[in-house]
Amino acid sequence: MPDKDALALGLDFGTESVRALFVSLDGTERGSAYSKYTHGQITSTLPSTGAPLPPDYALQHPGDWLIAATRAVRSAWRRVGKTGTRVIGIGVDFTSCTMLPALADGTPLCLLPEFEANPLAWPKLWKHHGAKTQTERIERVANERRELFLDQYGGAIGLEWFFPKLLETLEEAPEVYRAAEVWVEAGDWVVWQLVGCGAREMARSTCQAGYKGMWTSSDGFPSKPFLRAVHPALVDVVRTKMLGRMKTPGQLAGRLCKDMAKRFPFKEGIPVSTAIIDAHAGVPGVGAADPGTLVMVCGTSSCHMLNATEYRPVPGVAGIVKDGILPGMFGYETGQAAVGDAFDWLRKLARQRSFGQLTNLAATVPPGADGVLCVDWFNGCRTPLMDGRLAGAFTGLTLRHSSQHLYRAMLEATAYGLRWIVDMLRENGVPVKKFIATGGLPHRNPLFVQITADVLGENILVHPSQQGPALGAAILGAVAAGKRAGGFSSVRSAVRTIGGVRKDVDGRTGKLVSPDRRNKKFYEPLYRRYRETASFLKGSPPAS
Numbered sequence: 001m002p003d004k005d006a007l008a009l010g011l012d013f014g015t016e017s018v019r020a021l022f023v024s025l026d027g028t029e030r031g032s033a034y035s036k037y038t039h040g041q042i043t044s045t046l047p048s049t050g051a052p053l054p055p056d057y058a059l060q061h062p063g064d065w066l067i068a069a070t071r072a073v074r075s076a077w078r079r080v081g082k083t084g085t086r087v088i089g090i091g092v093d094f095t096s097c098t099m100l101p102a103l104a105d106g107t108p109l110c111l112l113p114e115f116e117a118n119p120l121a122w123p124k125l126w127k128h129h130g131a132k133t134q135t136e137r138i139e140r141v142a143n144e145r146r147e148l149f150l151d152q153y154g155g156a157i158g159l160e161w162f163f164p165k166l167l168e169t170l171e172e173a174p175e176v177y178r179a180a181e182v183w184v185e186a187g188d189w190v191v192w193q194l195v196g197c198g199a200r201e202m203a204r205s206t207c208q209a210g211y212k213g214m215w216t217s218s219d220g221f222p223s224k225p226f227l228r229a230v231h232p233a234l235v236d237v238v239r240t241k242m243l244g245r246m247k248t249p250g251q252l253a254g255r256l257c258k259d260m261a262k263r264f265p266f267k268e269g270i271p272v273s274t275a276i277i278d279a280h281a282g283v284p285g286v287g288a289a290d291p292g293t294l295v296m297v298c299g300t301s302s303c304h305m306l307n308a309t310e311y312r313p314v315p316g317v318a319g320i321v322k323d324g325i326l327p328g329m330f331g332y333e334t335g336q337a338a339v340g341d342a343f344d345w346l347r348k349l350a351r352q353r354s355f356g357q358l359t360n361l362a363a364t365v366p367p368g369a370d371g372v373l374c375v376d377w378f379n380g381c382r383t384p385l386m387d388g389r390l391a392g393a394f395t396g397l398t399l400r401h402s403s404q405h406l407y408r409a410m411l412e413a414t415a416y417g418l419r420w421i422v423d424m425l426r427e428n429g430v431p432v433k434k435f436i437a438t439g440g441l442p443h444r445n446p447l448f449v450q451i452t453a454d455v456l457g458e459n460i461l462v463h464p465s466q467q468g469p470a471l472g473a474a475i476l477g478a479v480a481a482g483k484r485a486g487g488f489s490s491v492r493s494a495v496r497t498i499g500g501v502r503k504d505v506d507g508r509t510g511k512l513v514s515p516d517r518r519n520k521k522f523y524e525p526l527y528r529r530y531r532e533t534a535s536f537l538k539g540s541p542p543a544s
Contacts, residue, residue: 003487004024006024007025008023008475008481009087010469011073011091011190012278013065013093015299017072018072020034020075020470021471021473025486025498026498027497030085031076031077032470035075038068039060041125042059042060042125054119058129060098060123062108062122062189066193070263074265088270088485091273091276091477091480094187094278095125095126096277097213099185100122101179104182104199104243106182108121108123109179121176127301129388130165131167131168134167135157138164148219152321156387158212160212161214163214163222163230170231170233182202182244185204185212188202188205190275191203191205195254195256195272201245202245206274206324207275207276207280207325207331211277211324215246221242249273249274249275250273250476255272256270272480273473273476273477274476274480276476279335282472283331287463289492291329291431292307292433294422294434298442300341301339302418303334304336306332312430316385317424318386327490328492335383337380338379338380339441342378343445346406346407350406358407362408365405367523368412369406370401372394372396372405373395373409374392374395376416378391391537392413411447412455416526418456422456434459435460436461454523455523456515457517458515460512460513464510464511479494
């Protein structure tokens with residue numbers, strides 16, 4: 001029986017803000033709060049100088065992360081409102097690949113006076129797309145050398161990954177590259193600061209490294225010969241600038257240090273889990289402990305995560321990592337690069353203050369958006385084409401169409417993109433049996449969920465928690481605390497108990513959205529037209 005006074009804390013670092021969630025070990029959410037980053041996404045000018053940034057840049061201020069986390073934790077803790085309740089473990093999830101150069105003591109280079117004016121000394125947000133030529137070179141060299149790790153990523157290297165961004169800095173700001181003593185994912189950096197250890201003892205997440213750093217459990221990071229072929233200066237980068245120990249999410253990274261304990265405020269010594277990618281944390285967060293369940297983590301972008309018992313290469317998949325999400329299974333990552341942010345872009349173009357009115361208007365538009373078709377590549381295509389250079393489009397527009405037609409078409413395009421991903425997995429022998437949606441978007445936009453169910457022709461369970469990643473991080477924090485503190489003998493048992501949908505726990509029943517079969521039939525030819533239009537935009541033959 002779980003200890004009713006024991007809580008786990010999940011810290012979910014997103015694109016715009018961080019959320020803190022306290023959860024009991026039976027799955028009851030006891031208190032949550034979020035805090036926005038002061039500088040948000042840095043995409044236009046550098047905060048230190050006001051200098052304009054190139055159009056493909058997306059940065060963050062590392063000072064925002066811990067300040068916002070402190071505010072969120074303190075606010076959420078006040079909402080728990082029960083004296084004597086104790087925190088047994090802390091888990092962290094973070095956007096990825098968001099990464100930064102730092103000194104060996106953890107100081108980000110951008111906070112040093114000599115580097116504050118150099119954009120490439122700042123943390124590169126996951127959506128930073130400045131490394132196009134570097135991505136192309138890494139992929140070309142990997143193909144020429146027939147590197148085995150390519151199969152893990154569907155034969156392509158992602159524009160948003162660790163090594164392209166590192167190489168970008170080496171080539172365009174060599175002084176930053178030379179000064180960096182540690183290159184690190186932001187999630188690992190936050191855990192590093194929470195536990196206060198040295199750089200060599202820092203926990204590097206196998207999840208972040210496996211999906212975004214070309215790391216495999218059998219071979220580690222890319223070999224010296226490969227790195228030398230990419231750029232001679234990279235030959236020793238793993239040994240000299242990527243210090244730390246590889247650990248899986250849920251493993252103990254260390255214990256809360258004195259300085260961070262004062263910030264929150266808690267007692268020092270609380271176990272802290274190794275970090276996990278934010279979308280991947282959504283899998284344990286919705287209780288998906290078994291293979292075959294596609295977890296749709298819908299937010300600024302969407303990641304669609306699936307565990308399977310077998311490794312099957314899938315062209316265009318974003319990553320297949322053994323034990324990458326949960327132990328004992330292969331974690332498949334797919335995703336769409338523009339979802340919530342694309343919806344918001346259109347809302348602003350339509351000059352709507354909120355989504356409510358625009359969504360209500362779109363609901364009056366029939367399926368097919370009166371002939372308007374959208375291809376949803378407004379931030380490139382992640383899966384299945386892994387090409388951040390691609391752009392989206394609307395077709396079929398006439399003077400009689402209005403903003404609600406564009407919005408309806410964009411919702412449908414997002415559903416078509418997901419259908420393409422599901423078809424791709426199934427065609428390559430990866431079972432997809434169930435669908436669970438999490439994140440704020442499925443709760444705030446029921447029209448989007450219904451359209452997705454109609455296009456897929458499948459039931460979708462909207463998980464009751466709007467904070468799937470934060471809940472997943474908390475679960476991993478409980479696991480890191482150990483069996484004696486948390487009572488869980490395995491990660492799966494913790495996932496089922498804390499994250500699972502249960503009728504005996506208040507607010508844990510979820511909502512099942514079923515497809516409208518008439519709409520499903522109507523969408524079939526439109527989905528084929530979407531695929532044909534996407535093939536035209538990509539410049540390849542139409543899909544069969």
